[in-house]
Amino acid sequence: MEEYFSDLFYHDSVTMGPTLLRPKSRGSITLRSTDPFDQPNIDPNFLADPEDLEFFQVGFCVEILETNAMKSVGAKLYDKPFPGCRHQQMGSDDYWRCLARHLASTVYHPVGTCKMAPDSDPMGVVDNKLRVKGVTNLRVADASIMPLVTSGNTNAPSIMIGERAADFIKEDHL
Ligand SMILES: Cc1cc2nc3c(=O)[nH]c(=O)nc-3n(C[C@H](O)[C@H](O)[C@H](O)COP(=O)(O)OP(=O)(O)OC[C@H]3O[C@@H](n4cnc5c(N)ncnc54)[C@H](O)[C@@H]3O)c2cc1C
Known part of the structure; x- marks a missing residue:
């Protein structure tokens, strides 16, 4: 895993990070107990809705990479499979789903x-x-x-x- 990221960032000069602005998944905050001083249970429930996961099939990023502007700066898809997703064929829909589940993070909104x-x-x-x-x-x-x-x-x-x-x-x- 460490090797994957150090290689990625060593070679990287252009990155694209799709941001899901309208997630369909809904989280919850529930009481942990009857004690009002107890911290509540907070479940963000990220990527629970399948449509949210579909968003991260980053086909459109691949299309952007095919543009002349991107080609002119030598941008290309990072071609090493992510360690946790090696069981999927790289570039397949399942590969992108797997990558999203491993690497997607929140923007705290x-x-x-x-x-x-x-x-x-x-x-x-x-x-x-x-x-x-x-x-x-x-x-x-x-x-x-x-x-x-x-x-x-x-x-x-x-x-x-x-x-x-x-x-x-x-x-x-x-
Ligand atoms: C790491 C991080 C990065 C972010 N970056 C951005 C960004 O770049 N741009 C952007 O637009 N938004 C950003 N956000 C989101 C933004 O900060 C929040 O949407 C915004 O602050 C929400 O405002 P709020 O008033 O609802 O809550 P908060 O800002 O959280 O205010 C809640 C207040 O209530 C107080 N409080 C809590 N409990 C009690 C209590 N019992 N009694 C009295 N006071 C209490 C807290 O101290 C706090 O001051 C970021 C959020 C995080 C966490």
Whole structure:
């Protein structure tokens, strides 16, 4: 494994990393016990939905490598099989699935544990003014209210949610 990566990074000058911006897999946070000070169980459930795994069949990266621009910089597919996937034929769909399961990592953008949703959605926690349904004088203003992860970074949208919360509170009290 160490040899694989040292060889890859020694030769590498152009890398492509596909990023799944709209994952279909859903994780969960559940209570570990009745003790409120216990850490919760956090299960990100990455790649549980088969469509998410299909995304990492990086055929489109291979197509990009075939372009003149990429050829002009000498870019080519790294041709050594990943140690954990040697049982698959390199370049096959199963090989890419195997590689994704071994190498895919998170960009740390979890959202949606208190999602904003209409009353018709039983999983909704806050309304469109960030108020927790069924509880008075309680709002949530962070990334947890995003119903779906944004197609990009989450820090700026989280700041926007905070700004909107401030506006809602002012509307109610000024
Ligand atoms: C390693 C990493 C890298 C990232 N890189 C980027 C990036 O490059 N660009 C980008 O846009 N986003 C990035 N993100 C995502 C971004 O940081 C988050 O989406 C964003 O910070 C979410 O904001 P938040 O307010 O929901 O939660 P947080 O920023 O986590 O804020 C939660 C706050 O609550 C406080 N808190 C927790 N428990 C309690 C308690 N019991 N009482 C009082 N306070 C409490 C915490 O101390 C913390 O200040 C990254 C995240 C990680 C983890």
